[in-house]
Amino acid sequence: MNADATGSLPPAGGMPPPSSAPPKSVGFFRRVWKRLRRDRYAMTGLVVIGSMFLISYFAPVIANNKPIVMRWEDRLIFPAVAELFPIRYLVQYPEIANLDFDIVKHDRSAALAVPPIRYSPIATSLDDRLQKPSRRHWLGTDELGRDVVARMVHGAGISLKVGLVATGISLVIGLLLGALAGYYGGITDVLLSRVIEVVTCFPFTFLILAVIAFLPPSIYYIMIVIGITRWTDLARYARGEFMRLKAREFAEAARALGASDAKIIVRHILPNSMAPVLVTATFGVANAILIEAALSFLGLGTQPPTPSWGGILASAREQDFAWWLTTFPGLAIFVTVTAYNLLGEGLRDASDPRVTFAAKR
Amino acid sequence: MLHYTLRRLLYLVPTLLGITIVTFLIVNLAPGDPVELIHLGQMDARISPESYQQMLRLYGLDDPIHVRYATWLKRLATLDFGNSFLDHRPVIDKIMERLPNTVFLNVTSLLIAFVLSVPLGLYAALHQHSKVDKMSGTALYVLYSLPEFWVALLLIMLFGVELKWLPFHGMESLDARELGFAGYWWDRFLHTILPTVCLTYGSLAYLSRFARGSSLEVVRQDYIRTARAKGLDEASIVYRHVFRNTMIPMVTLLGLFLPTLISGSVIVESIFSWPGVGDLFFTSVRARDYPVVMGLSFITAVMVLLSTLVADLLYAWADPRVTYR
Numbered sequence: 001m002n003a004d005a006t007g008s009l010p011p012a013g014g015m016p017p018p019s020s021a022p023p024k025s026v027g028f029f030r031r032v033w034k035r036l037r038r039d040r041y042a043m044t045g046l047v048v049i050g051s052m053f054l055i056s057y058f059a060p061v062i063a064n065n066k067p068i069v070m071r072w073e074d075r076l077i078f079p080a081v082a083e084l085f086p087i088r089y090l091v092q093y094p095e096i097a098n099l100d101f102d103i104v105k106h107d108r109s110a111a112l113a114v115p116p117i118r119y120s121p122i123a124t125s126l127d128d129r130l131q132k133p134s135r136r137h138w139l140g141t142d143e144l145g146r147d148v149v150a151r152m153v154h155g156a157g158i159s160l161k162v163g164l165v166a167t168g169i170s171l172v173i174g175l176l177l178g179a180l181a182g183y184y185g186g187i188t189d190v191l192l193s194r195v196i197e198v199v200t201c202f203p204f205t206f207l208i209l210a211v212i213a214f215l216p217p218s219i220y221y222i223m224i225v226i227g228i229t230r231w232t233d234l235a236r237y238a239r240g241e242f243m244r245l246k247a248r249e250f251a252e253a254a255r256a257l258g259a260s261d262a263k264i265i266v267r268h269i270l271p272n273s274m275a276p277v278l279v280t281a282t283f284g285v286a287n288a289i290l291i292e293a294a295l296s297f298l299g300l301g302t303q304p305p306t307p308s309w310g311g312i313l314a315s316a317r318e319q320d321f322a323w324w325l326t327t328f329p330g331l332a333i334f335v336t337v338t339a340y341n342l343l344g345e346g347l348r349d350a351s352d353p354r355v356t357f358a359a360k361r
Numbered sequence: 362m363l364h365y366t367l368r369r370l371l372y373l374v375p376t377l378l379g380i381t382i383v384t385f386l387i388v389n390l391a392p393g394d395p396v397e398l399i400h401l402g403q404m405d406a407r408i409s410p411e412s413y414q415q416m417l418r419l420y421g422l423d424d425p426i427h428v429r430y431a432t433w434l435k436r437l438a439t440l441d442f443g444n445s446f447l448d449h450r451p452v453i454d455k456i457m458e459r460l461p462n463t464v465f466l467n468v469t470s471l472l473i474a475f476v477l478s479v480p481l482g483l484y485a486a487l488h489q490h491s492k493v494d495k496m497s498g499t500a501l502y503v504l505y506s507l508p509e510f511w512v513a514l515l516l517i518m519l520f521g522v523e524l525k526w527l528p529f530h531g532m533e534s535l536d537a538r539e540l541g542f543a544g545y546w547w548d549r550f551l552h553t554i555l556p557t558v559c560l561t562y563g564s565l566a567y568l569s570r571f572a573r574g575s576s577l578e579v580v581r582q583d584y585i586r587t588a589r590a591k592g593l594d595e596a597s598i599v600y601r602h603v604f605r606n607t608m609i610p611m612v613t614l615l616g617l618f619l620p621t622l623i624s625g626s627v628i629v630e631s632i633f634s635w636p637g638v639g640d641l642f643f644t645s646v647r648a649r650d651y652p653v654v655m656g657l658s659f660i661t662a663v664m665v666l667l668s669t670l671v672a673d674l675l676y677a678w679a680d681p682r683v684t685y686r
Contacts, residue, residue, distance in 0.1 A: 194372065198379035201662040201669075203623040206642060210387050210654050213646040290508055294628055297510050298643070313514060317632075321518035330511030338506040 028274070028351075035350035042346020048339035056157035060084055063117035063150035065101045070111050072096060080115055119147035121154035121307045133324050140324035142315050148324060151307035152332055158308045159289045159336060162223050166288035167281050169227025170234055175277065177231070178238025179265055183246050189239075196239075200232045208291065209300065217303045222295060226288050237280050241273035275351035282344035286337045293333045309333050365677050369670055380662045381437060385430050387658070388651050415444075442656030447648055452656040456638060462532065463630070463637030467622045469553065470560040471615070474568050479611065482572025483604060486580060497569070505566035509625055513559045513632045520555065528552050531634050556633045560625050564618065571614060572607060579606045609679045616672025620665045 036042050060083035061068055068080045072095070079101070082091045102125075105111050105118055117138075125145035133140045139148040181192035199207070207229045215221045245251060246269060254264045295301030296310025297317075304311060309329040316325035424432070436443070442452035485494040521529040528534060528551055537548045579585065580603060588598045626639035634640065638657060645653035 190372075191375075194375045194379055197372075197376050197666075197669075198383055198662075200620070201376070201380055201665045202383065202658060203620040203627070203661060203665065205624040205627040205639075206658050206661060207387075209627065209643065209646045210658055213649060213654070214388070286506075293508060294510055298628070298631065300646075310510075313511065316514060321514065321522045323518060326511075326514045326518050330508065330514065333508055333511060334506060337508065338503075341506055 028271070032275075032347065032350045036346050039346040039349065041342045042350070045339040045342030045346065048335060049343065052156055052160060052336055052339075055153055056160050057085065059154045059157060061115055063119060063121060063147070063153040064115045065105055065118060065120040065123055067101075067105055067111035067114045069113040070104065071109065076112070117147065117149050117153065119150040121146065121150040122305045130319060130322060139328045140322070142312065142325060143319050146307075148312065148328060151312055152309065152329060155302075155307040155309045155312070155329070156332070156336075158219060158302055158306070159292060159333070162219070162226065162292040163285040163289040163340070165223040166226035166230065166292075167284040169224060170231035170284060171277070171281050173228065174231035174234025175238050175270075178235035178240075179242050179270070181235070182239035182242025183261070183265055183269065185243070192235075193239075196232050196235050199229065202229075204229060204291070205294075208295070212295065212300050217300070219302050219306070222292055222301055226291050230284060230287065230291075234277060234280050234284065237276045238273060241276055242269055245269045245272055275347075279344055279348040279351065282340055282347055286340035286344065289333065289340070290337055362677060366674060369673060373666070373670065376666060377663070380659065380666065381434060382430075384655050384659045384662070385433060388655055389426065389429070437659070442659075443652040445645075445653050446650045447645075447653075452652045455641065455653060456657055456660060459636055459638050459641050462635065463623075463626055463639060466553070466556055466560060466630075466635065466637060467626060470557050471564065471618070471622065473557070474561050474564040475611075475615075478565050478568035479572050479604075479607070481569045482574075483576050483599070483607065485569070485573045486576035487599065487603070489577065494573075498573075501566040501569050504562050505570070507562070509559055509563060510628050510632060512562065513555070513629060516555050516558065517632075527555055529555050529633055532636055556629050556635050559629045559632075560622070563625065564622070568611070568614070572611060575610050576603055576607045579603050582606075609676075613672045613676040613679070616668040616670075616675070619668045623661055623665075 036046075055062060061080045064080045064083070066079035066083070069076055069078055072093075077093055077096070078091075079093060079096060082088060082093060101120075102123065105114050119137075123146065125141075128137070128141050128145035130143055131137050131141040131145075137147050137149070139152070141147055142151070177192050177195065181189045181196075208225055211225045211229070212221065215225070242265075246264075250272075251264055251268055254268050259268075292301055293308070293310035293313070296308045297313045299314055302308035302311055309332050312325055312329040316322055316329075319325060440453055442456075444451055445455055481497060485497055488494050517529045520527040528548075532552050533545070533549050534540075534552075537545050540548055585598065585602055588602050593601075623639065626637060627643055628639070629635070630637045630639035631643040638661075641653065642657050644650075645657070
């Protein structure tokens with residue numbers, strides 16, 4: 001199981017014949033990955049998540065009213081590319097700040113290459129209010145004439161970011177408390193278990209809404225609040241793993257060698273308890289994405305005009321349940337959440353040693 | 362068993378104390394004092410100087426925080442949650458008049474989910490790897506991942522707005538009282554359908570998957586093989602052995618389900634304007650009605666705590682091994 005405990009001992013001087021040498025142990029992640037690759041569902045989930053990240057990163061060149069390449073006073077400039085993440089801090093075009101791109105993008109002599117979706121997620125157009133899906137607007141427009149595809153493409157980033165950051169925060173809190181409770185046991189465990197129990201007692205919408213209501217509206221607060229309220233599952237799994245593993249030989253060996261508690265926890269037990277924690281964290285990401293969408297839907301999450309999937313659904317409710325506003329953003333949330341759930345289940349199967357030899361269909 | 366029960370009851374005390382601390386801190390760590398915040402907010406015009414003083418006194422806002430906590434705790438012991446900022450009615454009254462509506466919705470939904478999921482899970486487990494098992498597995502998986510608020514929107518769009526079959530606002534129509542006895546209850550029944558569906562499908566999916574997993578464990582046990590070996594017919598094996606032993610973890614799951622149900626209630630009730638505590642919580646949060654938010658958080662947390670306790674004790678009673686962990 002553990003490469004540290006078994007593999008780092010120097011071979012006793014020439015004693016073991018080469019044939020009886022233990023096979024080189026394969027790392028935990030490589031083993032999981034090998035099994036995960038055979039799981040069709042998990043791989044589908046991974047591909048979907050990967051594409052979502054690509055879409056959200058390249059959103060400025062996928063959906064934008066600014067051209068990717070345009071001619072400006074006898075040179076070529078790249079207004080849409082200049083909005084991509086590191087580039088936007090390096091390249092700026094102050095000379096085109098006041099340009100009306102909704103006119104420029106139709107000018108074939110200036111706009112040499114335009115994004116596939118030629119609308120900005122925030123530019124309103126009152127002539128195009130509440131358009132049904134058409135060739136111009138693939139998924140229609142909202143109540144301010146904004147293109148729904150453009151808003152969904154740019155909204156993907158919020159969902160993914162909230163999922164990762166919130167889960168990162170809950171991972172830190174959950175692991176820390178779970179590790180301490182499981183490793184030390186006794187009175188520490190009793191006390192920390194009460195803390196976990198207290199937080200579990202509050203239904204999560206109650207806790208999150210109560211805290212959100214008293215904070216200024218900001219996506220960063222949403223991430224933090226989801227993170228500091230949704231760590232109890234992680235803490236419980238980590239606690240169980242640490243309890244189980246601290247009694248194992250490798251932990252005992254480390255203790256006998258005089259390793260400090262901190263070193264045993266971080267170097268020896270933590271890597272071995274990653275499997276269930278990672279699985280729970282993957283489900284946690286799905287959950288955080290759902291919560292952010294629900295909060296934005298209820299008007300307490302991402303604030304307009306910043307595009308978010310839950311926000312589009314909220315506007316659908318106000319616009320007499322226009323079907324294109326109701327269907328597509330919800331579908332995006334559902335697909336992303338399912339992708340994370342599939343990946344989580346795949347990881348669980350792949351990292352659980354008990355299913356190693358079981359026939360997997 | 363007695364030892365276990367006593368230990369669990371003893372643990373109740375620190376947890377309860379923790380709940381009061383969290384409830385208290387949520388409101389008191391917020392920037393600005395609650396009363397002042399209300400004045401800055403949209404409620405400005407409705408707050409009189411007298412009620413400002415009354416609220417200052419209610420929370421003892423000029424005292425240091427531990428003194429404030431102690432005073433608040435004393436009031437809590439007599440179930441005095443103060444008065445709502447919005448209409449100055451006692452918080453406990455506001456909660457109590459809405460609680461039955463939420464309980465009704467959740468009990469209905471839980472009953473439906475339970476009655477459907479147990480046979481579904483049992484059947485899937487007994488016919489593992491069959492077509493029905495695989496198809497229901499996929500369908501339930503999809504159901505489980507569907508966001509509640511999206512399903513609610515889709516249902517409203519389809520059955521409420523397009524087809525105009527079902528109402529989707531509140532518990533009864535405005536003119537419900539004039540419809541006569543049968544008409545009145547039919548109206549209320551129609552209003553219950555959509556919220557119930559939204560609350561149910563998630564737990565149905567979860568419970569079915571759980572029932573399937575739990576029956577699969579049971580089917581593998583030696584006593585099932587013994588039952589077959591002694592020549593019991595399939596029906597009695599399924600009912601007397603598999604079903605009953607599947608039910609043990611299912612029943613205890615009920616207690617653990619409460620927080621999830623209440624969480625769902627907040628979203629579903631606010632979408633359908635269902636006059637329950639979930640909707641009350643949401644409107645109070647938006648209006649920053651602190652006494653209601655605190656009171657409701659506290660009461661719900663205590664309810665969850667007690668139901669978890671009952672679930673654990675039930676489990677220990679049904680499965681004596683738990684006691685000696």
